[in-house]
Amino acid sequence: MAIRNNNKANKNAEQPRSLTKQYSFFDDVYEVVRQIPKGRVTSYGAIANYLGKKLSARMVGWAMNAAGSAKPKVPAHRVVNSKGILSAKAHFPSMEKLLAKEKIKVEKDKIIGFENLFWDPAKELTIE
Protein backbone atom coordinates (compact mmCIF):
# COMPACT_ATOMS: atom_id res chain seq x y z
CA MET A 1 0.00 0.00 0.00
CA ALA A 2 1.03 3.56 -0.54
CA ILE A 3 1.21 4.32 3.11
CA ARG A 4 3.62 1.57 4.04
CA ASN A 5 7.20 2.55 4.01
CA ASN A 6 9.87 -0.02 4.64
CA ASN A 7 12.65 2.36 5.27
CA LYS A 8 15.68 0.61 6.68
CA ALA A 9 18.24 3.39 6.64
CA ASN A 10 16.94 5.04 9.76
CA LYS A 11 18.95 3.19 12.37
CA ASN A 12 21.16 6.20 12.83
CA ALA A 13 18.52 8.32 14.38
CA GLU A 14 19.79 11.80 14.98
CA GLN A 15 18.26 11.83 18.42
CA PRO A 16 20.99 11.85 21.06
CA ARG A 17 19.99 9.53 23.80
CA SER A 18 22.96 10.17 25.97
CA LEU A 19 23.43 13.29 28.06
CA THR A 20 22.76 13.50 31.72
CA LYS A 21 19.06 13.79 31.31
CA GLN A 22 16.93 10.73 31.33
CA TYR A 23 16.20 9.76 27.82
CA SER A 24 12.96 8.24 26.79
CA PHE A 25 11.69 6.78 23.62
CA PHE A 26 8.74 9.04 24.26
CA ASP A 27 10.87 12.06 23.61
CA ASP A 28 11.62 10.81 20.13
CA VAL A 29 7.97 10.40 19.46
CA TYR A 30 7.18 13.88 20.69
CA GLU A 31 9.92 15.32 18.58
CA VAL A 32 8.70 13.67 15.44
CA VAL A 33 5.11 14.57 16.12
CA ARG A 34 6.08 18.19 16.57
CA GLN A 35 7.65 18.15 13.12
CA ILE A 36 4.33 17.41 11.53
CA PRO A 37 3.46 20.43 9.40
CA LYS A 38 0.21 22.18 10.09
CA GLY A 39 -2.60 20.77 8.06
CA ARG A 40 -0.89 17.41 7.62
CA VAL A 41 -1.21 14.14 9.46
CA THR A 42 0.72 10.94 9.96
CA SER A 43 0.20 7.52 11.43
CA TYR A 44 1.53 5.71 14.45
CA GLY A 45 3.11 3.11 12.23
CA ALA A 46 4.97 5.73 10.21
CA ILE A 47 6.44 7.23 13.34
CA ALA A 48 7.38 3.86 14.74
CA ASN A 49 8.95 3.00 11.44
CA TYR A 50 10.91 6.22 11.40
CA LEU A 51 12.18 5.62 14.91
CA GLY A 52 13.60 2.31 13.85
CA LYS A 53 10.84 -0.19 13.25
CA LYS A 54 12.11 -2.22 16.15
CA LEU A 55 9.47 -0.42 17.99
CA SER A 56 5.87 -1.06 17.40
CA ALA A 57 3.16 1.35 16.56
CA ARG A 58 1.55 0.68 19.93
CA MET A 59 4.43 2.34 21.68
CA VAL A 60 3.78 5.50 19.74
CA GLY A 61 0.21 5.50 20.89
CA TRP A 62 1.37 4.77 24.39
CA ALA A 63 3.75 7.69 24.16
CA MET A 64 0.89 9.88 23.11
CA ASN A 65 -0.86 8.90 26.26
CA ALA A 66 1.96 10.51 28.15
CA ALA A 67 2.13 13.32 25.61
CA GLY A 68 -0.87 14.87 27.26
CA SER A 69 1.42 15.59 30.17
CA ALA A 70 4.33 16.69 28.02
CA LYS A 71 5.45 20.19 28.75
CA PRO A 72 5.75 21.41 25.17
CA LYS A 73 2.54 20.92 23.40
CA VAL A 74 2.42 17.88 21.20
CA PRO A 75 0.03 17.96 18.24
CA ALA A 76 -1.30 14.52 18.97
CA HIS A 77 -4.35 15.39 16.94
CA ARG A 78 -2.24 15.09 13.80
CA VAL A 79 -1.57 11.46 14.48
CA VAL A 80 -4.08 8.88 13.38
CA ASN A 81 -4.04 5.21 12.56
CA SER A 82 -3.16 3.70 9.19
CA LYS A 83 -6.71 4.00 7.99
CA GLY A 84 -6.86 7.70 8.65
CA ILE A 85 -9.33 7.20 11.45
CA LEU A 86 -9.22 9.34 14.54
CA SER A 87 -8.61 6.47 16.87
CA ALA A 88 -7.12 8.89 19.33
CA LYS A 89 -10.35 10.79 19.60
CA ALA A 90 -11.51 8.44 22.29
CA HIS A 91 -8.71 9.66 24.51
CA PHE A 92 -8.43 13.10 23.05
CA PRO A 93 -11.91 14.33 22.10
CA SER A 94 -10.73 17.78 21.13
CA MET A 95 -8.61 16.50 18.27
CA GLU A 96 -11.43 16.69 15.79
CA LYS A 97 -11.88 20.33 16.58
CA LEU A 98 -8.18 20.96 16.34
CA LEU A 99 -8.07 19.27 12.97
CA ALA A 100 -10.92 21.41 11.76
CA LYS A 101 -8.87 24.48 12.61
CA GLU A 102 -6.22 23.18 10.25
CA LYS A 103 -8.67 22.78 7.45
CA ILE A 104 -8.57 19.03 7.72
CA LYS A 105 -11.92 17.56 6.86
CA VAL A 106 -13.17 14.74 8.98
CA GLU A 107 -16.19 12.64 8.36
CA LYS A 108 -17.32 9.94 10.71
CA ASP A 109 -13.98 10.03 12.50
CA LYS A 110 -12.14 9.53 9.25
CA ILE A 111 -9.89 12.05 7.57
CA ILE A 112 -10.98 13.01 4.09
CA GLY A 113 -8.13 12.76 1.62
CA PHE A 114 -5.98 11.08 4.22
CA GLU A 115 -3.50 9.71 1.72
CA ASN A 116 -3.09 13.17 0.29
CA LEU A 117 -2.50 14.76 3.68
CA PHE A 118 -0.32 11.95 4.91
CA TRP A 119 3.07 13.05 6.07
CA ASP A 120 5.68 10.34 6.43
CA PRO A 121 8.64 11.43 8.59
CA ALA A 122 10.87 8.75 7.11
CA LYS A 123 10.22 10.21 3.69
CA GLU A 124 9.67 13.89 4.26
CA LEU A 125 12.45 14.37 6.77
CA THR A 126 15.07 12.89 4.46
CA ILE A 127 17.16 10.86 6.78
CA GLU A 128 20.66 11.87 6.00
Add this chain to the structure above:
DNA sequence: AGCCTGACTTTGT
Protein backbone atom coordinates in the same frame (compact mmCIF):
# COMPACT_ATOMS: atom_id res chain seq x y z
C1' DA B 1 10.72 -10.45 38.28
C1' DG B 2 6.23 -11.48 36.14
C1' DC B 3 1.80 -10.52 34.25
C1' DC B 4 -1.46 -7.25 32.12
C1' DT B 5 -2.57 -3.48 29.25
C1' DG B 6 -2.52 -0.43 25.22
C1' DA B 7 -4.29 6.35 21.26
C1' DC B 8 -1.55 0.04 16.32
C1' DT B 9 -0.69 -2.84 12.04
C1' DT B 10 -0.78 -6.70 9.21
C1' DT B 11 -2.46 -10.92 7.57
C1' DG B 12 -5.73 -14.56 7.07
C1' DT B 13 -10.69 -16.29 6.97
Add this chain to the structure above:
DNA sequence: GACAAAGCCAGGC
Protein backbone atom coordinates in the same frame (compact mmCIF):
# COMPACT_ATOMS: atom_id res chain seq x y z
C1' DG C 1 -15.49 -5.53 3.44
C1' DA C 2 -16.01 -7.07 8.26
C1' DC C 3 -14.07 -9.91 12.06
C1' DA C 4 -10.32 -12.48 14.57
C1' DA C 5 -5.72 -13.31 15.89
C1' DA C 6 -0.97 -12.47 16.47
C1' DG C 7 3.20 -9.55 16.85
C1' DC C 8 5.01 -5.60 18.69
C1' DC C 9 7.70 -3.36 23.29
C1' DA C 10 7.57 -0.04 27.11
C1' DG C 11 5.05 1.17 31.53
C1' DG C 12 2.24 0.28 35.48
C1' DC C 13 1.13 -2.83 39.33
